Amino acid sequence: MPHLPEFPPSSLPAILKSKEKGNEAYSKAQFSTALTEYSRGLSHFKTSSTPPSPTNVIDSKNAGDPVVLLTSLLSNRSATYTHLRKYTEALKDADEVVGARPTWVKGFFRRGEALQGLRRHTEALEQYEIALQKDPKSGSIGVKIARIKAILEDASKGLVIHQLLPGRDLCSKSLLAPIQNLIFDYAIQMRNFIYVIENVASREALVVDACWDVDGILKYCANEKLTIVGALVTHYHFDHVGGIPPPPFDQYRVRVDGLAKLLKKLHNIKAYVNPLDIPEIIKSNPELSESRFAPTEDNGHLSLPFSNSGEGARDGGTTTLLEFIHSPGHTPGSQCVLVNGERLLSGDTLFIGSCGRLDFPDSDKVRMFASLMKLGRLKGEVVVYPGHDYGGEMTTIETEKRTGTLRPRSEADFLAEFSHD
Ligand SMILES: [Zn+2]
Structure with a gap:
């Protein structure tokens, strides 16, 4: 079981600021800046020694929830690494997202993208298929799956x-x-x-x-x-x-x-x-x-x-x-x-x-x-x-x-x- 992430309460504004700056840079395709900001946000986190308990429910509506914040920063950083073609790093972040928040579709999607970058297409397909099970109506996952299937078919030729x-x-x-x-x-x-x-x-x-x-x-x-x-x-x-x-x-x-x-x-x-x-x-x-x-x-x-x-x-x-x-x-x-x-x-x-x-x-x-x-x-x-x-x-x-x-x-x-x- 993963341990709960935590950060000093006084760090919350700084983390939120880094996330916002990272997202802004990401949307402008300034990926190295985005990477710096997401990493800065993540640097405030420590893993608590308290194991997760049923009372530690993830409050996905609460932007200050440590698990939500940690996983969204990691997921965004994973996407940034993928853009920078640093797929091994992207995969590591995606794995952490899945570990900390296995109910969230994004982690599997990011894993799929990183594995696709690493040309591990069959594994990428598996991850996208898990993502699609969690979010059956997602058009973007459907397209990723179709694309991977075409890639695999082309590869055989x-x-x-x-x-x-x-x-x-x-x-x-x-x-x-x-x-x-x-x-x-x-x-x-x-x-x-x-x-x-x-x-x-x-x-x-x-x-x-x-x-x-x-x-x-x-x-x-x-x-x-x-x-x-x-x-x-x-x-x-x-x-x-x-x-x-x-x-x-x-x-x-x-x-x-x-x-x-x-x-x-x-x-x-x-x-x-x-x-x-x-x-x-x-x-x-x-x-x-x-x-x-x-x-x-x-x-x-x-x-x-x-x-x-x-x-x-x-x-x-x-x-x-x-x-x-x-x-x-x-x-x-x-x-x-x-x-x-x-x-x-x-x-x-x-x-x-x-x-x-x-x-x-x-x-x-x-x-x-x-x-x-x-x-x-x-x-x-x-x-x-x-x-x-x-x-x-x-x-x-x-x-x-x-x-x-x-x-x-x-x-x-x-x-x-x-x-x-
Ligand atoms: Zn034209």
Whole structure:
């Protein structure tokens, strides 16, 4: 049995203050500050020698309850460690949360996140499943479970799809770079997902929509011991490829990191872009020459590894097959990427419960409707990884056909819904 935590009553205001400051820093993605504050709050705690007794009921409504306070600080610090990719520390805090407050769903959720970070996916799944039993209606736990199941299935086929989010996996701020921090804040607001498609056997990888923090992406891939062999672009908008942002976003007077920087750093790779979107990319990244682009076609294929493409897998490894699906509407050259016929990187064509904006001068509602119908013909089990985190990490074609933008309706109904744009 764990012993009861306690702190000198006079420390309560200081602990609450640290928690508040930690939460504020956390919400602004200032994770090292958050870590310091949570640790400061936790430093006031001592473990009492009094064993818990039935009279020591946890009063979850009382913010000053030592168990509630201790476990919320630990849970928040665990989440912070996860953001900082210090998963062993994250797991240790999560274990303490579960030990001190086994009825609380959060501890199991944090354990799941830490184990996921440690790539102990089967154990992570177990923890998320316990969390879901405790909170059966939680959508966020359901998504975590679906994501882990997809990861495990992909792993059996030698594939990893890394999903990176500014503020979570990229764009960590430094006190020494105020302008960069401004861009990173902006990135966090935009909630773009950047993907890395890894072929496990060859350790070759393709980056999808490299943007906002190219150094961070390169560092991530180096950590994973991956060789980037190509850049895939879902569409030309600056939040996916970088460059000069359009008004009113040009107020920062800085360029957003992206494809141009990636291609400059990796001079052997090409960018796979639908030809209709290439001129716009060059317009906002004039240093890019046309020779760096590999124009894609609807239903065109690409496979990993590049090093022996066409000859099947090397060392018994599995080939990763990619198919481009031209999905105009949001932009003329928007494209989705279907991986192994089972995972769809949908860019800004399909989001969870919605589709990309159609109020740009070159967007086209009629073509978007046709593109969505085309995606609706994919298998229901296809997992969809969208280009932005608008309410979650992933969805499926089936879910979107049931409740989202892929639900059956006439073109007229679809157009009527977007008539306000
Ligand atoms: Zn867009």
